[in-house]
Amino acid sequence: MNAPPGVYQGAANVIAALMLLLEFGMLRQALVRDQVRLYAAQSALISVLAVVIAADRNLPELYALAALSAALKVGAVPYVLRRLLGPPAVEEARGVAGSHTLNPASAVLACIVMAAFGFFSFGSLHIQSAEAPAFALSVAGAMVFVAFVLMIIRRDVASQAIGFFSLENAISLASLVLAAELPLLLETAFLFDLLLAVVVFAMLIRAHHARAESLSTADLSRLRG
Amino acid sequence: MLGVILAVLIVPLATGIACFLVPFRVAAPLTVASGVACFGLVLALAPGAARGGTPTYLSYLRADALSCVFLLATGFLYAAVSVYAAGYLRGRTDRYARRFYLGFNVFAWAMLAAPLMSSLALLWIAIEVTTVVSALLVAIETELPGKEGDGAAEASWKYVLIASAGLGLGLLATIFAYYAGAQVLGAHSNLAIAPLIAAGSRLPKTPVELAFLLAVLGYGTKVGLAPVHTWLPDAHSEAPTPVSALLSGALLATSFYAILRFYQVAAAALGSGFPRDTLLAFGVVSLLLASLYVFGQRDVKRLLAYSSIEHMGILAIGVSFGAPAALGGVLLHVMAHAAAKGNAFMGAGVFTVKYRTKRMPAMRDGLRLLPWSGPLFLLSVLALSAFPPFGIFRSEFEIVAGGLGSGSYAAAAVLVILVTVAFFGLVTTVTGVLLRPAPARSVAAETPPAESVPARSEAVARQTARADRTEAAGGTGVERVAGGDGGALATAAPALASQAPAGRALEPGEPSAWMVIPVLAGLAVLVLLGVHPPGELTNLITQAAAQLRGAP
Numbered sequence: 059m060n061a062p063p064g065v066y067q068g069a070a071n072v073i074a075a076l077m078l079l080l081e082f083g084m085l086r087q088a089l090v091r092d093q094v095r096l097y098a099a100q101s102a103l104i105s106v107l108a109v110v111i112a113a114d115r116n117l118p119e120l121y122a123l124a125a126l127s128a129a130l131k132v133g134a135v136p137y138v139l140r141r142l143l144g145p146p147a148v149e150e151a152r153g154v155a156g157s158h159t160l161n162p163a164s165a166v167l168a169c170i171v172m173a174a175f176g177f178f179s180f181g182s183l184h185i186q187s188a189e190a191p192a193f194a195l196s197v198a199g200a201m202v203f204v205a206f207v208l209m210i211i212r213r214d215v216a217s218q219a220i221g222f223f224s225l226e227n228a229i230s231l232a233s234l235v236l237a238a239e240l241p242l243l244l245e246t247a248f249l250f251d252l253l254l255a256v257v258v259f260a261m262l263i264r265a266h267h268a269r270a271e272s273l274s275t276a277d278l279s280r281l282r283g
Numbered sequence: 284m285l286g287v288i289l290a291v292l293i294v295p296l297a298t299g300i301a302c303f304l305v306p307f308r309v310a311a312p313l314t315v316a317s318g319v320a321c322f323g324l325v326l327a328l329a330p331g332a333a334r335g336g337t338p339t340y341l342s343y344l345r346a347d348a349l350s351c352v353f354l355l356a357t358g359f360l361y362a363a364v365s366v367y368a369a370g371y372l373r374g375r376t377d378r379y380a381r382r383f384y385l386g387f388n389v390f391a392w393a394m395l396a397a398p399l400m401s402s403l404a405l406l407w408i409a410i411e412v413t414t415v416v417s418a419l420l421v422a423i424e425t426e427l428p429g430k431e432g433d434g435a436a437e438a439s440w441k442y443v444l445i446a447s448a449g450l451g452l453g454l455l456a457t458i459f460a461y462y463a464g465a466q467v468l469g470a471h472s473n474l475a476i477a478p479l480i481a482a483g484s485r486l487p488k489t490p491v492e493l494a495f496l497l498a499v500l501g502y503g504t505k506v507g508l509a510p511v512h513t514w515l516p517d518a519h520s521e522a523p524t525p526v527s528a529l530l531s532g533a534l535l536a537t538s539f540y541a542i543l544r545f546y547q548v549a550a551a552a553l554g555s556g557f558p559r560d561t562l563l564a565f566g567v568v569s570l571l572l573a574s575l576y577v578f579g580q581r582d583v584k585r586l587l588a589y590s591s592i593e594h595m596g597i598l599a600i601g602v603s604f605g606a607p608a609a610l611g612g613v614l615l616h617v618m619a620h621a622a623a624k625g626n627a628f629m630g631a632g633v634f635t636v637k638y639r640t641k642r643m644p645a646m647r648d649g650l651r652l653l654p655w656s657g658p659l660f661l662l663s664v665l666a667l668s669a670f671p672p673f674g675i676f677r678s679e680f681e682i683v684a685g686g687l688g689s690g691s692y693a694a695a696a697v698l699v700i701l702v703t704v705a706f707f708g709l710v711t712t713v714t715g716v717l718l719r720p721a722p723a724r725s726v727a728a729e730t731p732p733a734e735s736v737p738a739r740s741e742a743v744a745r746q747t748a749r750a751d752r753t754e755a756a757g758g759t760g761v762e763r764v765a766g767g768d769g770g771a772l773a774t775a776a777p778a779l780a781s782q783a784p785a786g787r788a789l790e791p792g793e794p795s796a797w798m799v800i801p802v803l804a805g806l807a808v809l810v811l812l813g814v815h816p817p818g819e820l821t822n823l824i825t826q827a828a829a830q831l832r833g834a835p
Contacts, residue, residue, distance in 0.1 A: 183489050185462065202455070209448065218444055225451045232455060236462040239470035244404040248454070251411050255447060258415040262440050265425045269436050280437055 066114035067191040073107045074197035074231055078173065081204045081224055085165055090216045094139045097220050097227075101131030104230050111238045119242040126249055127230070134253070135223060138260050142267075143216060159211050168211075169204045176203035185236070194235045201228030214273045215266050219259045226252060284331055285340045291324045291354070291395050292344075295361070299388030307380035311369040314384055318365035321395060325351065325358035333823040335834075337477055339401045345477075348826035350398035352614045353540045355820075356621035357398075357533040359808065361391040363622075363801035367629045368525040370797025371636070379426065383523065386420040390529060394537045403474040403548075406541055407457050410505065411450050413534055418443035421522040438514075438521035445514040449504025453541070456497035460548060463490040479548045480833075486552040495553075498545035499561055505538035507592045508599060509569040519588035520641065524632030527584055531591045531628060532621040539598055539617070543831065546602065551833060559603040563694060566599030574701040577708035582641045583631045586712060587624065590667060593705045594620045600698050601682040602831070609685025610828035612678045619674030619812050623667040626805035629798065630660030634716065636794045643712065648721040652791050657717055659802045664713045666809045668706040674812025721789070 080100040084093045105128040112120035160168065180199030186192040205228055209221030233240070233248075263273065270277050298317035302310035332351040339345045346354070368387065372380050393416055397409035421442055424435030457474065464472045467482045479486070500511065507515040515535075519527045542562075549558040573593035580586040594616070601613035631641075633656040638646045650657040666673035679702065686695030793799055811817070816824075826834075 183493060185459075185490055185493075202451075206448070209444065215440060222444060222447055222451070225448060229451055229454050229458070233458050237458050237465070239465070240404070240461055241471065241473050244402070244473065247405070247408050251408050254412065254415050255443075258418055258443060261419065262422055262436075262443060265422055266436050266440060269425060269433060275440075277433075277437075280434060 064114075066110060067194075069110045070107060070191050070194040070235060071197075073103050073110075074194040074235075077103050077227065077231060078197050078201055078204070081201055081208070081228075082166065082169060082173075084220065084224060085169055085204070085208055085211075086162055090214065090220065091140060091143050093217060093220050094136045094143070097139075097223055098132050098136040100224065100227050101135070102128065104227055104234070105132065107231070107234055108238075111234060115238065117239060119245075120238065123242065123245050123249075126246065130249055130253060130256075131223075131227070135256050138256060139216060139220070142260060142263050143273075159213055165207070165211050169207050172203035172207050173200035176200040191235060195232060198228050198232035198235065201225075201231065204228075213275045215263050215275055216273050218275070219263065222259070223256075226255075284328070284338070284346065285344070287324050287327050288340060288344050288346055288399055291321055291328075292392070292399065294320055294324070295388045295392035295395060299385050299392065302384035302388060303381050307372070307375070307377050307384075310380060310384040311372070314365045314388060315362075315369060317388060318362035318391070321391070322358040322362040325354040325395070329355065329823050330819055333819055333826050335826055339475070339477070342473070343401050343405055344399050345401040346399055347830065348823050349540070349543065349614075349830050351823055352617055352827050353398040353536055354395060355823075356536055356618045357391070357394045359618075360529060360532045360621050360625045361395070363625055363805055364525045364528045364629070366801045367528070367632070367798055370795030371523070371525055371632060373795060373797075379423070382423055383420070386416055386423065387525065387529075390416045390420060390526070391533075394529070394533050397537050398540055401475050401477070403457050403460055403476060403479070403544060406476075406544060407450070407453055410453070410502070410538060410541055411447075413537065414443065414446045414450060414505065417518075417522075417526065417530060417534060418446070420526045421518050423526075424521060424523060434517075434521045438517040442514040442518040445511070446505055449501045449511060451501070452497045452504075453501030456494045456501055456545065459490045459494035459497065460545070463487050463494065463552070476544055476547070480551045483551040486548075488553055491549055491552040492557060495545050495549035495558055496561065499542055499565060502538050502541040502545075503565060506535050506542065506595050507569070508565045508595055509572040509592065512569065512572075512592050515592060516585045516588040519591065520582050520584040524584070524628055524635065527587075527632075528625045528628035531587065532625040535591055535595055536598075536617050536621060539595060543602070547831065547833075550831075555605050559605050562599040563603035566596045566601075566603060567694070567697060569593070569596030569599065570698065570701045570705075571596075574705035574708065577705055577712070580712065581643055583634060583643050583646070583716070584628070584641055586643070586709070587627050587631060590627070590705065590709060591624060593702075594624070594667075597679065597682065597698065597702065600694060601685070603694065604682065604686040604689050604691050605832070606685035606689035607828055607832065608688060609682045610831045611824050612681025612683075612685055614824045614827050615674065615681065615812065615816070616678035619666075619678050619809060622805045622808045622812070623663060623673065623675055626663035626802050626809070627660070627667050629802050629805070630656055630663050633794060633798050634660065636798075637789070643716050646716040647719045649717040652721075652789050653793060654791055655793050655799045656802070659799065659806065661713065661717055662806055663802065664709055666806070668709050669702060672813045673806075673809040674816075675809070677813045677816075 077100050080096045084096045087093045105124040108120050108124035108127060112118065176199040177196045181192060181196040185195060202225060205221055205225035208224060209218050212218060267273055294317050298313055302313055328346050329351045332346055332348045337345055337347040372383060390413060393409055393412040397406055400406045400409055418439050422435055422439035425432045461474050463486045464474065464479050464482065466487050467485045468478055504511040519530055522530060546558050569592050573589045573596060576589045577586055580589060598613050598616060601609050633653060634646055634649060635641050637653055666675055669675045669679045683695050683699060686698065
């Protein structure tokens, strides 16, 4: 009989499951500002997980990382995105609200399939140790696939950016599970890099809005790849 | 050695910041000085690296033979394109030029920094920085009015989204590599490349396999390997030409360098079978797709972009052969491709300035109208198509010889056939531009010196294309071309003439001498690499190839 999970493993598994649920929530939201709220909540859970790991494994530098991550992903990124979106009425006018290419039921079904694929794919790898709960890692795999669906099925630049940021959250989850003891310098560099990416995404969203007077990607069809 | 490495890391970054603060007339020579200095610095690093050994500096920096091959390619191209940019940007606004030079130098800095990182984590960060900076450089054209601004906005958005998502997978690969390393080297391992390779078969197999696969898929997005290449033709065609040259000649190679580092770790842990098979599959698909797509192109920069995908496919196939000759050929190919593709883009940039369009059906009689750039562009395309005596002929010959020597007969045959197909596609398209005589009426007016800049020229051409659509309804004045990007209307001679002052034809002449000099230098390098590579360079390549085969 398997031993029951310890506090750390249990917390990691619960937080991972909540993060996946929030990602499904993002999928369902018509308004991008609601997606931003869910993204902020998902990011807060990452910081909580970092604190749990820091306490469980006596890694004080992870407290600093949790604080940095919260400041950036719970504070700065949602703030920048909300500024870009404007109030709900403006969001409607900018061609963002309800920009799904699939109806919500189909989108959720597609995501369930992708999430199951990611979950079982990562699970079948049997990458597991006392520090790396297999369930949380599998959920991170599921989140990666759902994040890709999130980027694909919305036709507005803000939602696509949120899809990318939630992909980054999925990778952060995998990173905390597999590589919590990665030197702080490198972890901080990863976060700084995310900050750069956010700035660039914001600048490109502004540039797109300035040209198209909309955040919709419907007009981005001239180039065929 | 440490001083030289630090100088390579400081000079372009400091130059970028300085260029943002000084006027354009100062920024251009400052960037040229930085480019030449960086090339000199990486040349100084090469002899030490060729002797072998991989000392690490300040815990996170190192320059071994493999690093130096990629540094040389990027360093040369940075120097050449910085000279070219001085001519290309003539007449741009000061604001545009400042932003361009800031981004250009920081972009070069990130590409030079990547091979100097001793850790897979820092390598990922450097490559991510190249993405964000180069996306802004592509987006710099969104300032322009009309369709070219729209194209730049679209291309930059697709680029940043697809490449960032790809690099997300690259980050996941890095994390799995850390997990694998931590099982052997301890939890405080900093993802340094040398200890991971040294750990070899002690590394757990599944995480290493997964890390390699994700690295090929993730960094492969940046390399332009099919099927994750879709950002590449758009970004290369919509970026300012100096940026296109750096993207194609240096950035793709730098991203391929990251794959090679994962290849080293995977080959040490798993044996070379799995990584070689993976690269062979991606390489063949990329080469097949690119060699077919070059036939359908009407936009000169898109044509060259597909050629880049072809060459990245050749690199992947070359590594998959695993033989010393093939690996040496791959590393020579990295340098020769940097010079040849940089040359081809710089030549194409001269044509777009002269003809005020990127669409090849509107370009004619190039050999007469561009007495220097026309022949040089032809030679550059021949060099790119592996014509002797240029470097790419030698490198592809070595790759094929290595493939045959290692018993990969089918793959070597596929390589030769697809390269030949691509050769015909490239050469027949480009010779049409150069040799097809101009029609009796002018194709466009010569731009006055103050306006002979790409922004204005291409804007005029695009406005003309819009006017053409209106005329097309009446069936006059335009030629419909089934273009590679969806059969858009191409401007034809009579239509463009409507924008030109009556009776003025294009006169033979070069837009700027600064746009010719670096192409001459590139051809000289290509001949040198093809005919008689310097002994030090041969030693460097031999040492780097040995590293790829598992030497420390």
